Amino acid sequence: MAKVLIIGEHDGHNLNPATAKTVQGASGLHIDDVDVVLFGSDLDAVAAQAAAVAGVQRVLTVTHDDFAHPLAARIAPEIAAMAGDYSHILTGSTTLGKDLLPRAAALIGVNQVSDIMEVLDARTFKRPIYAGNAIVTVQVPEGAPVVGTIRTASFAAAGEGGSAEIVAAEARAEDPGHTRFVRVEGGGGDGPDLASADIVISGGRALGSSDNFAVIHSLAKKMGAAVGASRAAVDAGYVPNELQVGQTGKIIAPDLYFAIGISGAIQHLTGIKDAGTIVAINKDAEAPIFEIADFGLVGDLFEIVPELEKAL
Amino acid sequence: MKILVTIKRVVDYNVRVRVKPDGSGVETEGVKMSINPFDEIALEEALRIKERGEAEEVIVTSIGGNEVQQQLRTGLAMGADRAIQVETDQPVQPLTAARILLKLVEKEQPGIVFLGKQAIDDDCNQTGQMLAALWGRPQATFASKVELADGKATVTREVDAGLEVNEVDLPAVMTSDLRLNEPRFVKLPDIMKAKRKPLETLALADLGAEPAADLVATAYEPPPKRGGGKLVASVAELIGELKNKGLL
Numbered sequence: 056m057a058k059v060l061i062i063g064e065h066d067g068h069n070l071n072p073a074t075a076k077t078v079q080g081a082s083g084l085h086i087d088d089v090d091v092v093l094f095g096s097d098l099d100a101v102a103a104q105a106a107a108v109a110g111v112q113r114v115l116t117v118t119h120d121d122f123a124h125p126l127a128a129r130i131a132p133e134i135a136a137m138a139g140d141y142s143h144i145l146t147g148s149t150t151l152g153k154d155l156l157p158r159a160a161a162l163i164g165v166n167q168v169s170d171i172m173e174v175l176d177a178r179t180f181k182r183p184i185y186a187g188n189a190i191v192t193v194q195v196p197e198g199a200p201v202v203g204t205i206r207t208a209s210f211a212a213a214g215e216g217g218s219a220e221i222v223a224a225e226a227r228a229e230d231p232g233h234t235r236f237v238r239v240e241g242g243g244g245d246g247p248d249l250a251s252a253d254i255v256i257s258g259g260r261a262l263g264s265s266d267n268f269a270v271i272h273s274l275a276k277k278m279g280a281a282v283g284a285s286r287a288a289v290d291a292g293y294v295p296n297e298l299q300v301g302q303t304g305k306i307i308a309p310d311l312y313f314a315i316g317i318s319g320a321i322q323h324l325t326g327i328k329d330a331g332t333i334v335a336i337n338k339d340a341e342a343p344i345f346e347i348a349d350f351g352l353v354g355d356l357f358e359i360v361p362e363l364e365k366a367l
Numbered sequence: 368m369k370i371l372v373t374i375k376r377v378v379d380y381n382v383r384v385r386v387k388p389d390g391s392g393v394e395t396e397g398v399k400m401s402i403n404p405f406d407e408i409a410l411e412e413a414l415r416i417k418e419r420g421e422a423e424e425v426i427v428t429s430i431g432g433n434e435v436q437q438q439l440r441t442g443l444a445m446g447a448d449r450a451i452q453v454e455t456d457q458p459v460q461p462l463t464a465a466r467i468l469l470k471l472v473e474k475e476q477p478g479i480v481f482l483g484k485q486a487i488d489d490d491c492n493q494t495g496q497m498l499a500a501l502w503g504r505p506q507a508t509f510a511s512k513v514e515l516a517d518g519k520a521t522v523t524r525e526v527d528a529g530l531e532v533n534e535v536d537l538p539a540v541m542t543s544d545l546r547l548n549e550p551r552f553v554k555l556p557d558i559m560k561a562k563r564k565p566l567e568t569l570a571l572a573d574l575g576a577e578p579a580a581d582l583v584a585t586a587y588e589p590p591p592k593r594g595g596g597k598l599v600a601s602v603a604e605l606i607g608e609l610k611n612k613g614l615l
């Protein structure tokens with residue numbers, strides 16, 4: 056039985072782009088039978104979006120008030136209960152995917168393949184280790200489903216034009232009652248989403264304060280870009296945590312990336328290796344960021360960035 | 368309440384790891400080894416909880432060969448009360464690690480098991496979630512703030528959308544994110560004191576944890592290199608280059 060289950064991600068209104076990227080990643084398995092399952096309290100809008108993703112055969116909607124906010128402890132047993140029908144269970148390596156899928160994998164009794172960056176065959180995958188300093192090829196032993204997260208920066212989103220059948224499904228597990236959603240505090244922001252933006256402009260420790268970070272926001276606005284940051288900038292409180300790019304933040308693949316006042320630590324570079332073109336602006340000509348930047352400009356960011364904004 | 372903190376011995380985060388020329392693995396010979404940074408943060412949080420009077424004992428544990436005793440001693444020097452080494456000369460993958468930890472949990476009955484969100488060698492980000500599943504208890508992953516009251520924990524978690532707050536009943540599994548705290552430095556007298564703290568070694572076989580089927584690594588390779596860059600002399604030149612590539 057070759058059949059793929061993809062756990063779709065959404066916020067109640069929009070399907071997360073990670074889901075279409077996961078569908079694209081799964082296409083490398085060469086398995087035609089692909090289901091997307093959605094858990095939520097009101098799924099009409101997102102189910103229609105999932106059904107339109109090319110390559111999806113069926114969209115399973117599991118509607119229940121318990122799923123108004125996705126909690127791993129509540130959803131993992133649902134996935135484990137469905138696992139018997141599938142050869143592959145995948146989701147994007149978003150924070151939700153990373154939280155949820157290992158819990159399901161343990162209930163199924165398998166190790167997970169984290170951050171799949173390339174599908175070699177139905178049971179063989181490449182994934183990064185050591186902050187991307189090495190790529191390992193792993194084979195999943197026979198006899199149990201493959202459970203894995205897809206590294207979304209490695210895949211484009213599957214196109215639209217699909218017309219999957221939408222099938223309502225029942226919740227099979229119970230609320231364990233020990234875990235409660237309280238709230239989510241999102242920066243939100245108005246610009247494009249960092250994870251899927253075409254252009255990202257990131258600032259580092261060199262910005263020096265959240266007030267100074269305005270030069271980054273301003274350039275981003277002019278260019279229609281999303282704002283990102285190094286860990287140092289987030290730790291110092293210049294910008295909220297969800298803007299961190301890197302090994303332990305967001306792994307992104309924009310067409311154009313600006314690293315401004317960022318030294319280029321390996322943990323940061325891991326997050327941008329798949330960017331199309333990298334521009335670095337740094338006053339230290341020896342900064343490691345210049346080793347991977349396509350275009351480097353040595354100088355003071357507080358002079359260069361406003362000049363750049365004006366010239367655009 | 369006891370808090371159990373897991374400590375993995377990993378290549379220090381400052382080391383630039385290289386793949387062996389024959390592709391059989393990564394170079395770890397003669398390389399500096401440390402406590403996984405996330406585990407250090409987890410331990411720091413456990414110590415602060417104890418120092419606030421909300422826990423009585425902090426136990427550190429590591430699964431590995433005798434070399435992990437180094438990292439356990441560092442954990443004791445930071446302030447843990449005792450240490451448990453689960454001895455095995457084979458590296459363990461997350462599901463096996465979780466099954467082993469479950470045996471320790473049954474033995475020690477901790478109120479919190481604190482792990483790192485990910486080990487910076489395998490970058491799996493699985494073990495805590497798996498332990499929580501097998502134990503049938505809550506998981507509060509990627510924690511950046513932990514508050515305890517009335518047998519419950521309110522945990523702020525770093526998620527893609529921002530910060531999510533969950534409330535979980537104890538006992539529970541937590542995994543640390545970077546901004547949870549800044550770990551303390553170990554002082555020399557603490558290193559001396561740590562030598563006298565108990566470090567127990569358990570043979571893996573005696574715990575009775577069933578190993579899971581491992582993923583099989585068949586090849587290692589260095590990441591694809593990005594083409595060499597070019598320095599530009601001015602903003603105008605930069606804009607020209609970007610226009611040339613159709614990016615502006």
Ligand SMILES: Cc1cc2nc3c(=O)[nH]c(=O)nc-3n(C[C@H](O)[C@H](O)[C@H](O)COP(=O)(O)OP(=O)(O)OC[C@H]3O[C@@H](n4cnc5c(N)ncnc54)[C@H](O)[C@@H]3O)c2cc1C
Pocket residue numbers: 258259260261284285286287288299300301302303304305315316317318319320321322323326336337338339342354355356357380404405487
């Ligand atoms: C386990 C672990 C995980 C990590 N995960 C991440 C991660 O996900 N993402 C991440 O980014 N980091 C991560 N880090 C941290 C990482 O190691 C670096 O410490 C961090 O990326 C440094 O940020 P930075 O480049 O902004 O600061 P710095 O390294 O301090 O660099 C600042 C740069 O600004 C330049 N500069 C200063 N003033 C100016 C000016 N006026 N104009 C132009 N340039 C100027 C300097 O020359 C310097 O190169 C992690 C670390 C660990 C241990």
Ligand SMILES: Nc1ncnc2c1ncn2[C@@H]1O[C@H](COP(=O)(O)O)[C@@H](O)[C@H]1O
Pocket residue numbers: 373374375376403405406428429430431459461464481482483484485486487489490491492493494495
């Ligand atoms: N061999 C081990 N010994 C102790 N703790 C471990 C071990 N393997 C994993 N862990 C813990 O599990 C966390 C997550 O690891 P991983 O799932 O491999 O990314 C680590 O930060 C450690 O706290």
